[in-house]
Amino acid sequence: MSLIEVNHLHFSYSNNQEVLKGIDLRFNGETTAIVGQNGAGKSTFVKLLKGLLTPTEGEIIVNQKNTKDYTTAQLAKDIGMVFQNPSDQIFKNTVISEVMFGPLNIGQSEAEAREKSIEMLKKVNLDKELETNPYDLSLSEPKMITIASILAMDTKIVIFDEPTMGQDFAGKEKLKEIIFELRDQGKLVICILHDMDFAVEVFERTIVFNQGKVLLDGPSEEVFTHKEIIKQAHLEQPHIAQIADEI
Ligand SMILES: Nc1ncnc2c1ncn2[C@@H]1O[C@H](COP(=O)(O)OP(=O)(O)OP(=O)(O)O)[C@@H](O)[C@H]1O
Secondary structure (H helix, E strand, O other), rough: OOOOEEEEEEEEEOOOEEEEEEEEEEEEOOOOOEEOOOOOHHHHHHEEEEEEOOEEEEEEOOOEHHHOOOOHHHHOEEEEEEEHHHOOOOOOOOHHHHHHHHOOOOOOOOOHHHHHHHHHHHHOOOOOOOOOEEEEEHHHHOHHHHHHHHOOOOOOOOEEEOOOOOOOOOHHHHHHHHHHHHHHHOOOOEEEEOHHHHHHHHHHEEEEEEOOOOEEEEEEHHHHHHHHHHHHHHOOOOOHHHHHHOO
C-alpha cells in the first residue's frame, strides 16, 4: 500500500465551482514537486492531504488512515505542512516556543520537544535566536522557523507550500539540503513550486496540475520534455531544458 492514496478526488468550496475534478494519485517515497498556474488547485489539494478540508467526492488514505475518519490533530502525527505564508503559522512570541508548539501538540515531552527543536533550529542557522521574537528577524527567516517547527515534529510526510518564495540563493541551497536529508531519512516530501528550475533540480517526480486535473505526472526531467503540454499549462520550461533545446 502506498503512503498516500488519492482515489477519484473531487472538491468544491461552493456548489457551483468544482476546484478539483477527479484526481487519482499514489505517493510512495519519491520527492515530488507539484506545479501549475495560479488557481490550478495545488494548495487545495495539499490542504486535503493534510485533512484541513474534506473531499466532496472520493477519498484520501494517508498512512492507511482515511482522512475523513480522522481529525486534523490526529493526522498531524503523520503529515506536517509548511504553509506558504509564515504569518499564517507563527503565533508565539519567541522562536523556541514557536518551534516547540507542534512537537508538544503531538505528544512529545517538554525535554524531547526542546531538544528536537534546537536541533532543527541549528539546521536552519537560527539556534542563536531562541528567545527572539520571530517578527524581529529578517524577511526570509520566519519561513525557516516554520520549517524547523515542522521538522521537529518528525512526521513521515512533509509538505511545503511554495518554500522558495522570498528565499535568496543561500536560502534555496539550505532548502535543497533539507529536502535531500528528509529523502535520505526515508520521508516523503511533497512541494508546491512556481520555480521550475528548483523542481527539476531537486525533485525526482513532478506532477503538473491544470484546472483541477493532473495534466502530467512522471520523473521531473521527463515531464519537462513535454514542451507543448507545459505551455498549455501556462508554465515556463526550466532553464536547463531551454538551454538543451538551443544546443
Ligand atoms: N477558501 C476558499 N474559498 C473559495 N474558493 C477558494 C478558496 N481557496 C481557493 N479557492 C479557489 O479555488 C481555486 C483553486 O485555488 P488554489 O489556491 O487551490 O490554487 P493554487 O493552484 O494553489 O493557486 P496558487 O498558485 O495561486 O496558490 C481558485 O479558483 C481559488 O479562487
